[in-house]
Amino acid sequence: MTGTFNQRVYDVVRAIPAGKVATYGQIAALAGRPRNARFVGFALHANPEPGVIPCHRVVFRDGSLAPGFAFGGPDAQRALLEAEGVRFIPPRPGADNAGDNGWRVDLSQCQWDA
DNA sequence: CAAATGACGAATC
C-alpha cells in the first residue's frame, strides 16, 4: 500500500461486485478525485496486479470499454462481463459505435451501486 | 534527477 491515489483506485476497482460495472468517473469520485478519471484509466493500465484487479468491470461513462483493452480484446471483455450477468446492449442502427464493436454495457441496469 | 506520457470526465465559454 503506497497510500497513493492510484493505489486507492485499485482498491475500489477490486471492490466491484461480479455482475456489475463501474465507470472511470465513478471510481475517481470514490477514490476522492472526481475530476481524475484520466488517472483512473492510467492506474488500471499500469495494472500492477493482473488477475487481482478486474479491469474488465471498468467501463466508460457511455458504457463502452477502453480501446486497447489488455485482456485479449474487447470481445473477451464482453464475454467476461456477460458471463458475470452483466447485460449488454447490442449495436443498434443509428447509434454510433464507441470504442467497441458497438456493444456497450447497460449502465442503467448494471452500473455498480457503491 | 527531470520531463513527458497515460484506458476520461466534467466544467466552462
Place this chain on the structure above:
DNA sequence: AGATTCGCCATTT
C-alpha cells in the same frame, strides 16, 4: 445547446 478547455496523479524513460 454544442464545442472546447481544463483538471489532476503516478509511473516510466
